Amino acid sequence: MAVVFEPxxxxxxxxxxxxPGCTHGIIHRLVAESLEELGVIDKTIGVAPVGCxxxxxxxxxxxxxxxxxxxxxxVATGIKRSLPDSVVFTYQGDGDLAAIGxxxxxxxxxxxxKITTIFVxxxxxxxxxxxxxxxxxxxxxxxxxxxxRDVKLQGHPIRVSEMLSTLDGAxxxxxxxxxxxxxxxxxxxxxxxxxELQIEGKGFTFVEVLSICPTNWGLSPRESxxxxxxxxxxxxxxxxxxxxxxxxxx
Amino acid sequence: MAKVTFREDRCKGCxxxxxxxxxKIIEFDExxxxxxxxxxxxxxxxxxKCLGCASCAxxxxxxxxxVEK
Amino acid sequence: MAEKVLMKGNEAIxxxxxxxxxxxxxxYPITPQTEVAAYMSRRMPKIGRVFLQAESEVAAxxxxxxxxxxxxxxxxxxxxxxxxxxxxxxxxxxGAELPCVIINIVRGGPGLGGIQPAQSDYFQATKGGGHGDxxxxxxxxxxxxxxxxLIQDAxxxxxxxxxxxxxxxxxxxxxxxxxxxxxxREAKQLPSKADWAATGxxxxxxxxxxxxxxxxxxxxxxxxxxxxxxxxxxxxxEVKYEMYNCDGDLDIVLVSYGTVSRICKNVIKMLxxxxxxxxxxxxxxxxxxxxxxxxxxxxxTKYGFLSVELSCGQxxxxxxxxxxxRKPVNFxxxxxxxxxxxxxxxxxxxxxAGGAR
Ligand SMILES: Cc1ncc(C[n+]2csc(CCOP(=O)(O)OP(=O)(O)O)c2C)c(N)n1
Ligand code: SF4
Numbered sequence: 001m002a003v004v005f006e007p008x009x010x011x012x013x014x015x016x017x018x019x020p021g022c023t024h025g026i027i028h029r030l031v032a033e034s035l036e037e038l039g040v041i042d043k044t045i046g047v048a049p050v051g052c053x054x055x056x057x058x059x060x061x062x063x064x065x066x067x068x069x070x071x072x073x074x075v076a077t078g079i080k081r082s083l084p085d086s087v088v089f090t091y092q093g094d095g096d097l098a099a100i101g102x103x104x105x106x107x108x109x110x111x112x113x114k115i116t117t118i119f120v121x122x123x124x125x126x127x128x129x130x131x132x133x134x135x136x137x138x139x140x141x142x143x144x145x146x147x148x149r150d151v152k153l154q155g156h157p158i159r160v161s162e163m164l165s166t167l168d169g170a171x172x173x174x175x176x177x178x179x180x181x182x183x184x185x186x187x188x189x190x191x192x193x194x195x196e197l198q199i200e201g202k203g204f205t206f207v208e209v210l211s212i213c214p215t216n217w218g219l220s221p222r223e224s225x226x227x228x229x230x231x232x233x234x235x236x237x238x239x240x241x242x243x244x245x246x247x248x249x250x
Numbered sequence: 251m252a253k254v255t256f257r258e259d260r261c262k263g264c265x266x267x268x269x270x271x272x273x274k275i276i277e278f279d280e281x282x283x284x285x286x287x288x289x290x291x292x293x294x295x296x297x298x299k300c301l302g303c304a305s306c307a308x309x310x311x312x313x314x315x316x317v318e319k
Numbered sequence: 320m321a322e323k324v325l326m327k328g329n330e331a332i333x334x335x336x337x338x339x340x341x342x343x344x345x346x347y348p349i350t351p352q353t354e355v356a357a358y359m360s361r362r363m364p365k366i367g368r369v370f371l372q373a374e375s376e377v378a379a380x381x382x383x384x385x386x387x388x389x390x391x392x393x394x395x396x397x398x399x400x401x402x403x404x405x406x407x408x409x410x411x412x413x414g415a416e417l418p419c420v421i422i423n424i425v426r427g428g429p430g431l432g433g434i435q436p437a438q439s440d441y442f443q444a445t446k447g448g449g450h451g452d453x454x455x456x457x458x459x460x461x462x463x464x465x466x467x468x469l470i471q472d473a474x475x476x477x478x479x480x481x482x483x484x485x486x487x488x489x490x491x492x493x494x495x496x497x498x499x500x501x502x503x504r505e506a507k508q509l510p511s512k513a514d515w516a517a518t519g520x521x522x523x524x525x526x527x528x529x530x531x532x533x534x535x536x537x538x539x540x541x542x543x544x545x546x547x548x549x550x551x552x553x554x555x556x557e558v559k560y561e562m563y564n565c566d567g568d569l570d571i572v573l574v575s576y577g578t579v580s581r582i583c584k585n586v587i588k589m590l591x592x593x594x595x596x597x598x599x600x601x602x603x604x605x606x607x608x609x610x611x612x613x614x615x616x617x618x619x620t621k622y623g624f625l626s627v628e629l630s631c632g633q634x635x636x637x638x639x640x641x642x643x644x645r646k647p648v649n650f651x652x653x654x655x656x657x658x659x660x661x662x663x664x665x666x667x668x669x670x671x672a673g674g675a676r
Binding site for chain 1: 345379385388522
């Protein structure tokens with residue numbers, strides 16, 4: 001019998017602290033598998049955010065750097081500029097990237113930093129217990145939008161992939177989801193491609209991954225998957241937003 | 251012939267694997283694991299039906315599953 | 320021996336860093352230190368090193384954090400409002416025990432304040448600034464030459480202790496032109512960064528993690544104890560100060576640092592002619608503060624000490640802690656970019672000496 005699937009060497013063999021069913025774990029695996037398949041674990045430095053994935057540095061087998069809240073793209077810039085032959089990625093949640101770290105991500109993208117950002121969008125602040133995020137959907141109830149997000153009062157959600165795809169320094173921007181086996185496979189392809197383009201020195205690459213937070217959504221893991229499919233995908237359409245290697249841009 | 255192995259003590263009992271298994275052979279164990287969850291298992295008598303598609307492993311957030319074929 | 324060149328303070332800062340092997344510079348424009356960034360933007364790319372203008376001081380210091388974690392020599396430079404923004408990053412860098420050099424060419428505050436020279440960031444530099452139990456080594460040069468020498472020392476000290484080091488000058492020091500010599504420095508035996516830098520594994524077995532998070536209280540306390548031990552070591556080894564005209568019996572000892580100390584030296588000469596014996600303690604490290612300098616003179620100083628600052632008495636507490644109530648500690652300062660005249664200082668000295676003649 002041959003092994004069809006086994007744990008990747010890109011992750012250390014330790015259990016994670018994530019809640020049952022949280023798809024952070026799947027996304028970690030896709031990043032780690034991509035690094036392993038591209039043979040670059042040895043020269044990769046990952047930057048962990050502040051958020052539920054703050055402890056990502058305990059899980060990835062490569063060298064890791066833990067950043068302040070929102071600053072991962074600036075930290076990654078410092079790393080990549082110091083070690084231009086390395087592969088550098090940031091792994092960030094929606095509060096980290098799209099609220100406190102908006103300036104850092106926009107400018108890293110605009111500069112065309114040769115880094116890859118994995119943006120985990122779960123429409124909520126997970127770690128702090130479920131407050132409204134910049135990506136929280138209209139009407140969505142969170143701890144700090146108890147009557148549902150009212151766009152008249154609390155503004156509109158940010159479609160980060162669409163926004164970043166307008167920047168010339170961003171060479172590849174795709175939004176994927178990990179709600180089904182087929183989408184997990186697509187997500188993997190996107191993440192791997194993002195790293196490939198970084199390694200080729202093309203510029204800034206970005207993969208937004210729609211993810212679930214059963215704990216703070218107050219749903220079971222399976223109900224959460226359905227909620228993502230019914231609510232998030234319509235608001236945050238999946239697909240390539242920008243790919244300079246294929247001139248057709250959606 | 252395919253075989254799926256679960257590292258039961260890593261399992262958090264989320265059920266993603268159960269939902270995506272095309273032949274529906276994965277179920278929760280009645281026993282609790284060390285973490286206090288009912289881990290996902292495939293009973294010996296059902297193993298023969300495994301397609302080796304690795305759908306379960308791809309949806310598992312916790313690297314619990316290894317698949318051989 | 321290298322020859323002397325006439326250089327503006329801010330440009331000398333850049334050149335000193337380059338000579339010290341600074342590989343990366345991350346900055347953001349702010350008066351009165353923008354020439355540092357301008358100089359680096361001209362020079363660094365020419366020698367294959369990194370200059371990057373960040374989108375903010377917050378980003379700049381976090382780029383420093385990334386580069387420092389990669390094991391290269393890195394510097395950033397700013398002025399007061401910008402340094403306030405850097406405090407977040409400085410706390411992380413101190414917490415993760417990374418070496419780097421931060422330049423603060425101080426301007427008046429609070430708030431947007433002004434753009435004229437000041438020393439009003441003393442508290443921020445020496446008492447924390449950011450959150451947590453950490454310390455910065457803070458150098459306060461009084462001439463362009465001393466600034467150049469201290470910047471080169473700063474990189475070494477940062478590497479030796481794995482700690483951020485700040486070089487703090489006032490706007491005057493950044494703007495003045497003075498002859499400087501970039502001395503040949505003997506190569507120091509510095510600790511290797513190979514056992515902690517996150518450079519990529521490259522065959523190494525254990526992954527390196529640059530981090531300041533310790534969720535277990537026992538671990539964080541242990542980490543803090545380790546930091547405190549390091550700071551105690553720095554206090555033992557790295558104190559720098561100058562004592563000027565401090566021999567014999569003294570009427571008053573002035574305490575001042577940076578460019579103001581140069582004015583104080585003139586005051587001392589002026590007052591000598593009037594029969595007053597005045598000394599000067601010039602802290603060169605603001606942290607660690609040169610407490611022992613005070614031990615040397617406290618018993619021989621009749622009327623006590625006078626802190627002379629371009630701020631509103633921020634150094635007084637440190638002096639009081641050194642003098643321990645044995646003699647009075649007085650204060651004279653100007654702020655907002657105003658610089659005291661020698662006569663003003665002299666008058667204050669005479670007032671304290673109470674007409675003693
Ligand atoms: C400067 C600062 N502000 C606030 C916090 C508190 N904080 C920790 S995690 C977090 C939100 C993270 O949410 P997100 O980025 O969406 O990631 P998730 O936890 O959902 O994965 C906040 C606000 C902090 N650590 N630092
Ligand atoms: S709080 Fe939400 S995002 Fe965080 S680990 Fe739990 S499920 Fe995942």
